[in-house]
Structures are given as structure tokens and as C-alpha cells.
Amino acid sequence: MISPRAVSIENVSHRYGKRQALDQVSLAIDPGEIFVFLGPNGGGKSTLFRLLSTLMSLQQGEISILGHGVRSHKQQVRQQLGVVFQMPSLDKKLTVLENIYQQAALYGVTGQTLHDRTELLLSKLELADRRHDIVEDLSGGLRRRVELAKGMLHSPKVLLLDEPSTGLDPAARQAMWRYLEFLRSDQGVTVVLTSHLLEEAEKADRIAILDQGKLVALDTPDALKESIGGDTITIRTRQPQGLIERLQTELNLAATEVSEFVRLETEDGPGTIRAIMQVASDQVDAITLAKPSLEDVFIHMTGRQFTEEVKP
Amino acid sequence: MTSEAMPHPSPVAAAMSLCRREIVRFLRQRNRIIGAIGQPIIFWLLFGTGLSGVFKASGQGGGDESFTVYFFPGTLLLIVLFTAIFATISIIEDRNEGFLQSVLVSPIPRWSMVLGKVLGGTILAVGQAMLFLLLSFFVGITLSVGQFLAIFAILVVAAVGLTSLGFWLAWRMDSTQGFHAVMNLLLMPMWLLSGAFFPIPANDAITSTGQWVLSWVMTLNPVTYALGAIRRIMHAETAPSFLGGEATGDYWLPGVGLGVTITVLFAVVMFALACQAAKKTRRGDWI
Numbered sequence: 001m002i003s004p005r006a007v008s009i010e011n012v013s014h015r016y017g018k019r020q021a022l023d024q025v026s027l028a029i030d031p032g033e034i035f036v037f038l039g040p041n042g043g044g045k046s047t048l049f050r051l052l053s054t055l056m057s058l059q060q061g062e063i064s065i066l067g068h069g070v071r072s073h074k075q076q077v078r079q080q081l082g083v084v085f086q087m088p089s090l091d092k093k094l095t096v097l098e099n100i101y102q103q104a105a106l107y108g109v110t111g112q113t114l115h116d117r118t119e120l121l122l123s124k125l126e127l128a129d130r131r132h133d134i135v136e137d138l139s140g141g142l143r144r145r146v147e148l149a150k151g152m153l154h155s156p157k158v159l160l161l162d163e164p165s166t167g168l169d170p171a172a173r174q175a176m177w178r179y180l181e182f183l184r185s186d187q188g189v190t191v192v193l194t195s196h197l198l199e200e201a202e203k204a205d206r207i208a209i210l211d212q213g214k215l216v217a218l219d220t221p222d223a224l225k226e227s228i229g230g231d232t233i234t235i236r237t238r239q240p241q242g243l244i245e246r247l248q249t250e251l252n253l254a255a256t257e258v259s260e261f262v263r264l265e266t267e268d269g270p271g272t273i274r275a276i277m278q279v280a281s282d283q284v285d286a287i288t289l290a291k292p293s294l295e296d297v298f299i300h301m302t303g304r305q306f307t308e309e310v311k312p
Numbered sequence: 313m314t315s316e317a318m319p320h321p322s323p324v325a326a327a328m329s330l331c332r333r334e335i336v337r338f339l340r341q342r343n344r345i346i347g348a349i350g351q352p353i354i355f356w357l358l359f360g361t362g363l364s365g366v367f368k369a370s371g372q373g374g375g376d377e378s379f380t381v382y383f384f385p386g387t388l389l390l391i392v393l394f395t396a397i398f399a400t401i402s403i404i405e406d407r408n409e410g411f412l413q414s415v416l417v418s419p420i421p422r423w424s425m426v427l428g429k430v431l432g433g434t435i436l437a438v439g440q441a442m443l444f445l446l447l448s449f450f451v452g453i454t455l456s457v458g459q460f461l462a463i464f465a466i467l468v469v470a471a472v473g474l475t476s477l478g479f480w481l482a483w484r485m486d487s488t489q490g491f492h493a494v495m496n497l498l499l500m501p502m503w504l505l506s507g508a509f510f511p512i513p514a515n516d517a518i519t520s521t522g523q524w525v526l527s528w529v530m531t532l533n534p535v536t537y538a539l540g541a542i543r544r545i546m547h548a549e550t551a552p553s554f555l556g557g558e559a560t561g562d563y564w565l566p567g568v569g570l571g572v573t574i575t576v577l578f579a580v581v582m583f584a585l586a587c588q589a590a591k592k593t594r595r596g597d598w599i
Contacts, residue, residue, distance in 0.1 A: 053417050057593050078419040079320070089414040093337045105329030106418035108321030134340075150414065154319060 004067030006031045006158050006190035007052065012061030014047050014213075021047040023213040025061075029192060029206075031157070034184055037194045038201040038294070039210035040306055045194040046086075048210070049162045052192070053083045065158055079107075082156030084147050086163040092136040096127060096146050099135060100153060107154035121149040125179065141172035148179065152189075159183065161193040165200055177203055198294045198306060209298060216301040225292045228300045231269030232293075235262040235276070236286040243283045250279045259305045265292070323424035330415070330428025331435065334399060338436050344398060349440055351394060353447075356380065356387040359509075380451055385542045386508025388463070389535060391444055392437040392471045393503050397495055399433030400478025404488050407596055416597055422590040426479060430583060433475035438467050453546060462545050466572060469579050470538035476582035483589045486596050506535035507543070511563035527564075534578040541571025 007029040014022040022044045029035045037045040050056035051063055054070055054077055062069060068076040090099050097118070104114050122128045125145040135143060144167065151159060159180075165173050183189040193204075201207050202221050209217040209224075217224055237243045240257040247253040247264070253272070255264040266272045269289045277284065290296075298306045338344055360380030406412040415425055442464065448455060455463070481494050503509075505526070512530045513523045530536050545568060566574070 055413065055417055055593075055597055075419050078417055081417070083414065083417045085410060085413050087410040087413065089410045091333065091337070091411050092409065093340045094333065098333075098336065102329055102333055103414065103418075105326045106321055106415060106420055108319040108325075108419075110319070110325075113319065 003031065004064070005029060006033065006066060007035075007192060008062075008064045009048075009052075010062045012048070012051065012058065012063060014044075014051065014056075014059050016047075020213050022051075025210070025213075025215045027208055027215060027218055029190060031066075031190050032184055032188045033205045034180060034191045034203070035193070036201045036204035036207050037192070037210055038198070038207050038298075039194075039196065041196060042212075043196075043210040044213040045196075045210050046162065047213075049160065049194050053081065053085075053160055053162075054078055079154075080157050082151040082154065082159040084151040084159070084161040084164060086166055088143055088147065089150070090135045090143060090146055093134065095132050095134055096122075096138070096149075097131045099146060100149060103150045103153050109154050117153055117155065121152060124182075125149050126175075140167045141169065144168055144172070144176070148176070152183070155187070156189070158190045158192065161191070163194055163196065165195065165197055173200075198298075201294055207294070209301060211298075211302045217297060221294060224294065224297045228265055228292050228297055230265055230267040230292075231272075232290050232296045233264050233266060233269060233272060233276075234288045234290070235284055237262055237283050238285065239283060243280060246280050246283070247276065251275055256303065258299055258303075263299065265296070265300070321418070321420050323421050323427075326418075326420040327424045327427040327431065330425060331432040334402065334429065334432025335435060337402070338399075338432075347398075349391075349443065352387050352391045352444065355390060356383060359383060360387075381453060383508070384448060384451065384453060385539055385546055386503075386506070388441050388444060388467065388542065389470065389506065389508055389539055390503055391441045392467055393474055393499060393535075395437035395440055396433050396471055396474040396478050397491075397499055399436055399475055400429065400482045401488050401491050403429060403479060403482045404485055404491060407486070413597070423587040426476070426583070426586045426590050429479055430472055430475045430586065433478070434468060434471040437471040437475065438464070441467050441471075448546075455546065459545055463542050466538055466541050466545075466575060469572075469575050470535070473534065473538075473575065473579035473582045476579065476586040479586040480582060480589050483586070484594060484596075502533055502535050505530045505533050506539045507565065508535075508539055512536065512565065514564040517563070531564075534574055537566050537571040537574035537578075539571075540566035541568045541575065544568050544571070 005028045009028070010026050012022055012025045013020070025044070025048065037048060039045045047056075051058055051070070052065070054074055058071055062071070064070065065077045066080050068080065070077050091102065094102065100118055100121075101114075104110065104118075109117060119128075122131060125148060127142070127145055127149065130138065130142060135146065138146070144164070148164075151161070164176060168176065180191050184191055195201055204221065206218065206220050207224060208215055219227070235243065240260060240262050243262050244255045244257060247255050247262075253264055253266070253276075255262050257263070264272075273287060273289060276287065292300075295306050298304075357380075360383045363379045363383075403412070406415075445455075445460070445463065478499075481498075482491055485491055485494075507530065513527045515527065518524050518527055543565060
């Protein structure tokens, strides 16, 4: 028997009224992967999260989690999934422990298992001495850890997290990633998260870039960066269009304007910079050379900067 | 298969846990306790003493008994209604604060979620009503253990019905403001027109179209029947005048059998409607 994919998404489209939030997205996630859905706000990742978490019903296409279709086997899917929402899902009037017991009742975790899981999670997430604190009194970082404990309580095989870094300071973010990596290596949990942070996506095994509802790229972070190859040159100038024309006519270089910067990809970074400075130094305010980043991948795929708002 | 190894939740245990959560939350919000107990008592004292003169003058009370006594069963139901309303408003808070999301993606069936909410609301509502019922001894209403238990049972069923109604209404709402409108337009009139405040005109005594409409609305109001049953039980051994002047033929009051039957039916139907509504995915499920 072939072990099923952790997550399989086939031709999924979704609309909110007239707006197409997801457009024919297909991909598969293997068991034990740490997988990031990366995209700007409005890219479609939240919609995909809602569909994967079974919060929202599928309109078109198929999604299955560990071989169970979300349409036909909602119950099994819900059983297998751990879900951590971006918006807090804790009851603020209850203590940490009461929140965990509430979650336990929803997933049927009882008796010795409940006791063991609670102790393990509380110590692993360094919450043991806060167990009797009312959630209202906890900091954002601590609350996020309780959310994680809640999501992992029933030992799900697939953990789904929506923008888990939101509101976390860098130290807390690192701690969270250490925990996610531990889950994967120690228990073989498939970790699927959404993020709009490029540096976060670097830590994933594979990334899917979603833009305007479409899957624009799907690979490991390194492969994505290599795919655009060479170096990236970014020039700050007062007249981007003038410079672009000049580079085209005088150096035969294809450059594009991205958020008022002139940007081009090249095999030989240093050589190209020398050439540009020889012919157009008067127009260059600043020039930088960099190895491609995920941001460059995104620009390469979409022609826009990652943080740029999509105009409807 | 991995799915067999996963624990399965018991819908009843999940409902009990959600129900306990309602009670713990209630006890941790002192202003809710004060509001829920204080308001009906103030209502009862103000209206009871304020209107007793009018009540006596119109001869509805019969003898010397005051409006405070007539108004007592109505106040009991008012407490149940208010608490049921506050308990179900919490579904809107659960939604807006995010707690509901984790319930919605959990493997428990939706009826289990509704049961938790309704049971929690019912326990809070009836608990407070029973505290108030103890006051009856101070206003000269004497109840036997049997009467006490019968009233308790009717209040429980009425609370299940009203909490389910509240759930059904609140499920589709995104703001508590919206619920306040519903409360003023539907829930308060349901209480006012239940015979809690003034008796239901009997068919033979109707003299105007207004009275005719009023009588019909009051007859169709399910709360009328819970109130009728409680009023009859409460005053079974005391002056019949408290049955709302029924003796004179001017007013109508449902019998205990009819009252209990309609109250039970109302609870069953509302609970089913609430479960049905909760099954549907709606926009506010995600934030």
C-alpha cells in the first residue's frame, strides 16, 4: 500500500462573490515536510488555509488530508488535523490548563493520554509554571505557545498553522521554529504553514508562492533562488524609465522598474556594474549587487515587489 | 491505518465540557452575575410595588394580594429569558474572539456544540431563577416540595427552548448590537405578552380589534404556556384570583397540561432549529 500524501490539492478554485481568491491550484505535500505557503496579503493563502482546515467548504476541486477527502470524510480529516489559527482561538477567561482540557474534550483525549500529552506539551513549550494563569494575563508570545499546545494536543499527523509568526518577537519566533522542526524530526509531523514573511519561508523544505490566487512557484528555497540564477542588481535613480532605455540601447541589458527602483538579473554581477557605471554613472544614485533572494524570486515570477499592494 | 489510532471525541463529553466553560466564564465575569440577578429583582420591586395600586383598583388581584405576587411567576421567566439571552449572546463573542474557530474545525458534531451552549445557558438561567424562587417565601407564597419541583422542571424546559431560540438567532449575527435589536423587537415583547405583566383577554371578553390582536399574539406566544403552567402550579392552593381574574371570565390562562405540552414542544423544535442552523457554514465562521 502506498502511503498517502499528507496533503493533496487538486484544481482548487474559490470565489468570494466576484473575486477569484484561488484559481486552479494543484499541489501535493509529502508526509514529514515543512511546507510554507508564501504570498502577499490577498494572494490566496488565507483562503487555502480555510479550505484545508475545513472551516470553509470547497467550491471547486478536491482536497484530501492523509488520503481522506475533505468533502466526503470531513470527520476523519478533522481528527487528523491540528489547526493553529492566526486569530487567537483561546478562551481568554479560562486558564491555560482549562483551555487545554477544553480542547481535549473536543478531540476525545482523555485519561492517562491527556495527562501525558499535557505534561509533555507544557514542558516542551515552557508553559509548565503558567498552567494556572488566566490567558488574559499572558503575553502574546505565551498565548501563541498555548495555541500551539492546543493544536498539538491530540497528536495530529498534520499541523496547519496560519501566519504563526504574527505578533511574535524574533526570539519567540525562533523558539517556535525549533519546536516545529522538533515535531517533524521527532514525530514525523507534516507542518504546513502560511506566511507573508520571506525570511520565514527560507526555513521551509518547500515553498509554494501564491499570488493573486495562482500558484506561481513551487520548490525548495534554494532551487527557487537558483532558478533565476546569477546576480541581481538594483539601482536607485531619479529617472527609472530613462535609465532603463539607456541600459537597453547602450548596453543591451533588459532591466525593469520595480517600486521606483531599476532592477536586472545578470550572470556576471561585478562586470555588469562596471559597465553600467561607465555609461550611466550620472543617473545612478546607488547601486547594489546581491545573490537572488526569495524576494527576487517573487519579483521574477510576478513582476512586482513582494510588499507591493495588488490593485484590484 | 492511522485514523484508527486517533482518539474519537464523545459528543456528550464535549458538550459537557463546553457547558462547564459557560458556567466558569459566567462566574468569572462579576458584572454579568450582578446584571442577571439584579435586573429582574429591580423590575419586580419597581413594577410590583409601583403598579400594585393600579392592579388593585382594576380589581384583577381580587382581594388584598398585591401585584408583587401576581408578578412573581413573570419575574421568574424574565430571569430565565435574560440569562438565556446573555448566554447565547456569548456565541457572538465566541465567534468574534476566535474561540469558536477551534470548535468548528474539531471533529465533534455540531449538535454537541449546540447542546453545550444550551445546557450551559439553561443551568445559569434556572440556577438564578431558583435563587429568586426562594424569595417567594418572603412575599407570602408558600410552595410544597412538589410545587417547587414542578416549577423547577418547567423552568428547565422553558430555558432550553429560550436558549435554543437565542442560539438560533445569534448564530447568524456578527455583532452583539444586532442581537440587542432582536432582543428589543422579539424577546422582550415575547415576555411582555406572555401574561407575565397583564393577563390575556379571554375570547368572550374582547371588545376591540386591538384586544383581539393582542389576544392572538399572546395565544401564539410560546412563553405564555410556560407562564400559565407555572402560575397555575404556584397558586394551586391559594386564592384563585391570582390566576389572572380567570374566575370572572375576563381573562384566559392555559391549563397545566397544555402549558407543559407547548413548552416541551417549543424546546424540542427550537433545539432542532438551532442544530440545523449550526450545521451550515457561514461567512462569519472565518475572520
